[in-house]
Amino acid sequence: MRHHRIECGVAQSSTPDSIMMDVQGPGRNVKLRIDYITRTMLGNVxxxxxxxxxxxxYVYCADQRIGRGSEKLPNFGEDWRRSLHFSIPVRQLDVWQDPEINDLLIQTLGFLSDDSYEFEFRQAQAPAQPQSLYFANLIDGSMENDEVAxxxxxIDSFAGAxxxxxxxxxxxxxxxxxxxxKVRNVxxxxxxxxxxxxxxxxxSYIPVWVSNESERAREYTQRTRSFLFACLGLVVARMSGKDSFSFYENGVVSINLPLAGDVIGGRATRTTHPKVLRGLEGLFSALLERDIQIRTPLQWLTKKEVVLRIRDAGFSDRxxxxxxxxxxxxxxxxQKHCGVCSQCIDRRFAVLAAGMGDHEPADSYMRDLLLADRSSDDDLRMALSYVSFFQRLGSTSKERFLIDHPEIVPALDRFPGLSAxxxxxxLYSLFQRHAKAVEDVIANAVTKHSRSLFRNELPSGSLLAVCFSRGHVEVAPAPDYDTRTKAFIDRLSAPILEFAVDGRGKRVLFRGEHSLDGANFRMVEALIENFRRAKAVDEEIPFMASVDLADRLGLNDQSMRQQLRRLREALEPLVVSLGIPLDQDTFIQTKERSGYRLNPALREVSMADIRSESALLSKA
Structure with missing residues (x-):
């Protein structure tokens, strides 16, 4: 993992390799501007x-400026993830230094972009930049509304509007x-x-401009764009006196399962993933000390169904x-669609599945979805991975759905009002409907172009020709499929995280051969005594004060919190291996002004139990 220090609002960097960013003054290289708001709204910021x-x-522009290396790396884990340390001046220092705010910020951004974050806040020196710097083209009058979105x-945002x-x-x-x-003109x-x-x-329309100045973007995927977008939505909502705003995005894109084996982690973007949205709600609510909600009215629609909303409302011509x-x-x-990226592929499939191809000419894409030659570079692989993925998913049973796609598990407990x-x-119904839409597009195209396919008149590297020649490939289930499925569903319906302590080996063991050692083990060791004592007599497990835990570990308070964050990150693989949804309190609970404790819902078992079941689960 590559480490980067980003120093914001400074005249001179502290180290030669630091990245300097500023929204003001002669060294300004970050542009932030919000247009067309009322003077009354400005007074509410x-x-x-x-x-x-x-x-x-700063986070969004740094994300664009700091590259991740080649996107074709087959195993990019260490090279793709970045460690980003921000030093930022703020006006409300006491709020930003709150441990709860810091943890929510770090964890939400970490899951969103698959990077590691650290934030060092300092008091903004006078004169702090005035509000009016960012708000141009003020207008008179009111701007009352029912919704902020x-x-x-x-397509999704237009359909929602x-x-x-x-x-x-x-x-x-x-x-x-x-x-x-170009984007603003659209x-x-x-x-x-x-x-x-x-x-x-x-x-009413409030355009916002945020970009790097005099710096060319090196990372085009913009994984932190939804964080910026959500912050903008919150600001405008509060300026309007509201505690909620909406993201218009369909549910398939929201979950955004990886289409290929090497499209994981940061490359499978999580812009409106339910875990990200609930994290943002928690951050915003803690910041403002009021209940903030982010709505996703298109969550249970496929892209095809979103397109049909536009048609049914009488806006097909748009x-x-x-x-x-x-x-x-x-x-x-x-031509404003490359036809190659996953967004273009997803869009064109949806338009054709909805029977709206006549309202969007094929030549508006630089590369036709079905008929163009994609044999160069990685273009065919992207399109074929998309089709193959939904082809497999369409024949997947409901019981197999979560086992084959463990990336869904972190979302299951993030839908308000729904059980896991x-x-x-x-979600299974949603993805099945989308898979059916993809299948229908391919089947209809094969019928329409059957003569050209028979005569080999289509480019051999076209998506339709490849789909026509390859046929269906079925992935055989594991021999003990039924037993493993039942065990997985049982764990999902009543998730209990079990662990064992190997005192001699200085490790905490989990099922699936996962373990904690080193500094992570020492933190668990410091908390285990309270856990065991209270469990033995069926009493409430007491919290250990932050200062006491830091003293026992021989760390200062800030280093102790950073170690806790690393421990929580080390547990993330359990989401996949055990199918247990995790949040920041699943293993070690944090309570403001009380301290820390092992979660009372945990179950300590013997090392023999852990090792025997891990050996069973490892057999395929």
Whole structure:
């Protein structure tokens, strides 16, 4: 893992290899600007939200500036993940130094981008940058609304806006982020189209510009963009006196399962993953000391079903104006979709599955989804992985669904109002419907182009030709499939994390051959005495004060909290190996002003029990 120090708001870096970033002054290299808000709204922005805006801008711009290396690395674990240490000036130092805020920030961003984060906050020196720096083109009058929603200009965000305005009869303030004029032009064109259809009084648009200045982006995937987007949504919502805002994104993209074996971790983006959204809600609620909610009204729709929402609302003629491709540098006046990236592939399948191909010409894509030659570079592999993945998923049973796709497990307990079992059932139905849509597109295209396929007239590297020639490949289940499925579902319905302590070997053992040692073991060792004593007499397990735990470990308070974060990260593989949803309190609980303890729901067992079942599970 490569380490990077990002020093923000400084005139001179402390080390030669530090990255300097600033939103103000002669050294400004981060642009942050929010347009077209009312003067009244501006007066509602507290210093804490200005701090949050600056922090989000720094994180997003650093993410773009710091590359991860080649995206074709077959095993990129150590080379792909980055360790990012930020030093940031803030106006409300006491709030940002709160351990709970720091933990929520680190854990949410860590899961979102698959990087390791550290934040060092310091008091902003006078004169702190005034609010007005970031708010241009102020307008008079009010901007009242029923909803605040994030607007990217893609199919999902347009469908969500149409649904709220035209179907649900709501007034909506749309917050659009862009880092290029091309993206902003798309958003403005769509907004203008809505207003021309008689919804001018129901639509207000607040464009936001956040980008690096004089620095070319090296990492185009923008994994932290949703953090920036959510922070912008929160700021505008609070300026409007609201405690909620909406992300318009379909559920298949939200979960975003990896389509290929090497598309994992940071490369399988988690922009609106339920775990990320619940983490953001927790962070925002803790910051503002009020209940903040992030709504996802399209969560249980596939992309095809989202396209049909646009059709049913009478906006089919606007479909081609939406843009889903995340590579604006490649756009031309007539082609704004590369046709190669996963977003373009996903979009085109949805449009064709919805029977809306006539409303979006194939030549608006630089590479036709089904008929173009994709044999160069990695283009065919991306498209074929997409089809193959949903082909396999379409023939997967409900019982097998979670076993084959353990990446779903962290999302199961993150849907408000649904049990893990209910969420699993709904996700299975969602992905089955999407898989059926992909299958229908391929089947219809084979029928339509059957003569060309028979005559070998299509490029051999086209997606349709490859799908036609390869046929179906079935993955055989493990010999003990039924037994392992039952064990997995039993653990999911009533998850209990069991562990054993190997005192001689200085390790904490878990099923599946996972263990904690070194500094992680010493932290568990410091807390195990209270755990055992209380369990033996069936009493409440006491918390150990932060200062006492730090003293027992021989660390200062900040180092102790960093060690706790590393311990929690070390447990993440248990999500996959055991199918147990984890959050920050699953193993070691934290309680403000009380301290730390091992979670009372844990179960300590013998080393023999752990080793015997681990040996059984390892047999395939």
């Amino acid at each position: 507290p210093d804490l939200l200005i701090d949050l805006l600056e922090l989000a801008a 994030l607007f990217s200009g893609g 149409v649904d709220d305005v035209a179907i649900n009869d709501k007034s909506v303030t749309l917050v659009g982020h862009s880092s290029s004029t 958003q403005e064109l769509l907004i203008s189209g809505l207003k021309q259809r008689g919804f001018e009084r129901k639509i 479909l081609a104006m939406t843009v889903s491709c995340t590579r604006p540098r490649k756009w031309t006046g007539t 079992e209910e969420a699993g059932t709904r």
